[in-house]
Amino acid sequence: MTRAHYDQYDYPSYWMDRDYEHQSEVAAIRSLLGRIPKLNKVLDIGSGYGRLTPYYAFRAKKLVLLDPSKKLLAEAKKRLETQKEQFGLKKKRVDYIVGRVEDIEKKLNNKDFDLALMVRVMHHISDPEKSIKAVSDVLSPGGYFVLEFANKIHAKALISNLMHGNFTFPIDIFPISRLSKKNTKNECIPFINYHPDVIKDMLKKNGFKILQVRSVSNVRSPFLKKHLPPEFLIWIEKYLQKPLAHIYFGPSIFILARKKVEY
Numbered sequence: 076m077t078r079a080h081y082d083q084y085d086y087p088s089y090w091m092d093r094d095y096e097h098q099s100e101v102a103a104i105r106s107l108l109g110r111i112p113k114l115n116k117v118l119d120i121g122s123g124y125g126r127l128t129p130y131y132a133f134r135a136k137k138l139v140l141l142d143p144s145k146k147l148l149a150e151a152k153k154r155l156e157t158q159k160e161q162f163g164l165k166k167k168r169v170d171y172i173v174g175r176v177e178d179i180e181k182k183l184n185n186k187d188f189d190l191a192l193m194v195r196v197m198h199h200i201s202d203p204e205k206s207i208k209a210v211s212d213v214l215s216p217g218g219y220f221v222l223e224f225a226n227k228i229h230a231k232a233l234i235s236n237l238m239h240g241n242f243t244f245p246i247d248i249f250p251i252s253r254l255s256k257k258n259t260k261n262e263c264i265p266f267i268n269y270h271p272d273v274i275k276d277m278l279k280k281n282g283f284k285i286l287q288v289r290s291v292s293n294v295r296s297p298f299l300k301k302h303l304p305p306e307f308l309i310w311i312e313k314y315l316q317k318p319l320a321h322i323y324f325g326p327s328i329f330i331l332a333r334k335k336v337e338y
Contacts, residue, residue, distance in 0.1 A: 080144075086147060087124050087150065094305055095292075095305055099293075099309065099312050099327075100223070102309065103289040103291045108190075108221070110286060114135045115189050116138075116187065117137070118141065118191045120141050120176050121143075122140035123147045123151065125150075132163050135189070138169045141176075148172075176196060176210065177206060177209055179210070185213075186212065189219065191218070193223065197223065197269065198225040198269075200267070204280070207222075216334060216335070220278075220330075220334065223330075225326065225327060226268065227271075230322075248272065250268060253267070274328075284335055285330060286332060287331045288320040288330050290317075290319040
């Protein structure tokens, strides 16, 4: 991830009108974590203000929240500490560490995590393989990795490119880079969409076995969000995530991978 742009950006407010997107990610995480039998130590990379922490915290004894933004980590600590019982954190140890994914080996004393999550982080990273390797290095053999990334070949982008005559778009493996200004004093935040096959190959190259894939935010649409109840959209979303993963339909892809055990 880039330097702490989010110290200057009101990230919690970004999610105020995005309950469908939030619940879609929660559904994916719950589904993928259902494949993991037991957890002890969990590392959340790019945890932000702890938006997703309640949905995995109850599974572990120790949690580490890592983010380059001191501001967001402070908000996460305040939010989680004041609602420990509600979030299932009353008897759990939670550490808050300022740092980037590329530096996690230097930042962490322990390198034997059972699970690492990295959601809404990869699109800010220009060297994804370096980050994937860094995660592998802090996981125990057999440890799990839940990775989310912005999908370059999602359905809307695919249709648009084909309509404009770009017939090689589905097999073009190069990432698409955009710059997004998010109230950061005119500084631009990198936003990179990756081809799913490229990310999957990087995971395999760095000792991971891919267990499951989810296509997320499949019915994200201002029109649908305006005219249909959010509960109905989420109900549809839950049933679409697994089958639509085969064609990389949604704008966001979640992968559950496991670090191979060396004998």
